[in-house]
Structures are given as C-alpha cells and as structure tokens.
Amino acid sequence: xxxxxxxxxxxxxxxxxxxxxxxxxxxxxxxxxxxxxxxxxxxxxxxxxxxxxxxxxxxxxxxxxxxxxxxxxxxxxxxxxxxxxxxxxxxxxxxxxxxxxxxxxxxxxxxxxxxxxxxxxxxxxxxxxxxxxxxxxxxxxxxxxxxxxxxxxxxxxxxxxxxxxxxxxxxxxxxxxxxxxxxxxxxxxxxxxxxxxxxxxxxxxxxxxxxxxxxx
Ligand SMILES: [Fe+2]
Numbered sequence: 595x596x597x598x599x600x601x602x603x604x605x606x607x608x609x610x611x612x613x614x615x616x617x618x619x620x621x622x623x624x625x626x627x628x629x630x631x632x633x634x635x636x637x638x639x640x641x642x643x644x645x646x647x648x649x650x651x652x653x654x655x656x657x658x659x660x661x662x663x664x665x666x667x668x669x670x671x672x673x674x675x676x677x678x679x680x681x682x683x684x685x686x687x688x689x690x691x692x693x694x695x696x697x698x699x700x701x702x703x704x705x706x707x708x709x710x711x712x713x714x715x716x717x718x719x720x721x722x723x724x725x726x727x728x729x730x731x732x733x734x735x736x737x738x739x740x741x742x743x744x745x746x747x748x749x750x751x752x753x754x755x756x757x758x759x760x761x762x763x764x765x766x767x768x769x770x771x772x773x774x775x776x777x778x779x780x781x782x783x784x785x786x787x788x789x790x791x792x793x794x795x796x797x798x799x800x801x802x803x804x805x806x807x808x809x810x
Contacts, residue, residue, distance in 0.1 A: 602800060608685065625655050627655040629655065641675075666786065667696075671690075672697050699785070702781050714726060717787075725761065739769065740772070
C-alpha cells in the first residue's frame with residue numbers, strides 16, 4: 595500500500611512572531627462574540643487575520659464569510675486585518691504567498707480545552723493532500739498538536755515543527771491537540787486552493803524538508 599504524506603513543513607518565508615507581542619495582539623483583536631461553535635465547544639477562541647472581502651466588523655463573527663468559505667464569491671485578494679502587517683509583516687506576507695485562488699478567511703485560534711482527534715470539514719474540490727495549511731505561532735517547544743490514525747487517539751504522532759508553516763492531511767489521518775495551560779495559538783485558513791500552485795509548493799517543500807515529512 596502506498597504511504598500517505600500526512601505532514602509537511604512548507605518552504606515559505608515566515609518568521610516566528612514574538613510570543614508576548616502575539617498574545618497581546620490576540621487579546622486585543624479576538625472576536626467579541628462567543629456564539630460560534632469553536633468557542634461554545636471549548637476548543638478555540640478566534641481572531642480574524644485576513645478576509646477576501648471587507649468584513650462588516652473585524653471583531654465580530656461573520657457567519658456569511660465562514661459558511662461560504664469554499665464557495666467562489668466576491669474576492670479582492672488577501673485583505674489583511676488593519677494593523678497586523680505593521681506588527682507581523684512576515685505573517686502578512688506569508689498569507690499573501692500561500693497558494694489560494696481565494697483565501698476567504700484566515701484567523702488565529704487560541705486553544706481553550708483539549709481538542710479530540712477529528713477531521714476538518716471536507717474540501718469538495720479534493721485538492722492534493724496534504725491540503726490544510728497552518729501556521730503554528732506560539733513556541734513549538736510546547737506543541738500540543740498531533741495526528742492519529744483513528745478517532746481514539748490511542749497512538750499519537752507528533753510533528754517536528756521545524757518551521758512555522760506546514761500542511762497536513764485531512765483525509766488519511768485525524769488530528770487533535772492535547773490540553774495545555776499555557777497560551778497556544780495557531781493560524782488557520784480556508785478558501786479555494788490553486789491546485790497547480792499548491793502542488794508546486796508541496797513538491798518544492800518536500801525537496802527541502804523531506805527529513806521532517808511524516809507518512810502513515
Ligand atoms: Fe481541526
């Protein structure tokens with residue numbers, strides 16, 4: 595049976611942010627609403643980092659943007675949260691370089707409780723795996739993120755976070771995060787991938803980071 599690539603560090607220019615500055619930014623810009631599923635299920639608190647069309651309010655949960663994240667719509671490119679580029683230029687630049695035709699929304703996720711093994715919403719366009727781009731923002735020494743072959747999480751596979759940006763497989767494995775009592779923030783994104791650019795980036799990244807890639 596073919597081995598499945600489940601984790602790959604991405605060869606893209608991005609630096610680890612200063613953790614204290616990051617946490618401060620997060621708390622100032624997190625969503626004021628608490629009536630979204632991720633929050634209500636004690637998984638993550640959100641802060642929007644970019645959208646593809648001007649949101650009504652950067653600090654409010656926008657159901658319309660989130661529910662239609664993989665549908666083609668009004669798309670003005672990557673609109674960065676006002677002020678974010680000044681503080682985290684490398685992050686803003688990275689978001690613009692990622693291989694999306696439409697990067698509908700991206701946001702920081704501050705972990706709340708334990709995240710049980712799960713798979714994220716299915717991408718009906720079926721881009722090549724690994725397809726879920728993520729930027730790990732807080733200190734990777736305290737990583738809580740893992741993969742699991744099944745929903746039980748009995749065997750946890752931990753990635754080596756050599757670089758902040760990575761892609762993971764949302765089809766062949768589950769992923770979750772252990773409970774933590776220190777701040778842990780990742781940046782996640784959803785939209786429509788440009789599959790050609792995506793595959794080229796995977797190929798380039800695999801050449802550079804083959805020793806860190808994980809398979810099941
Ligand atoms: Fe997830």
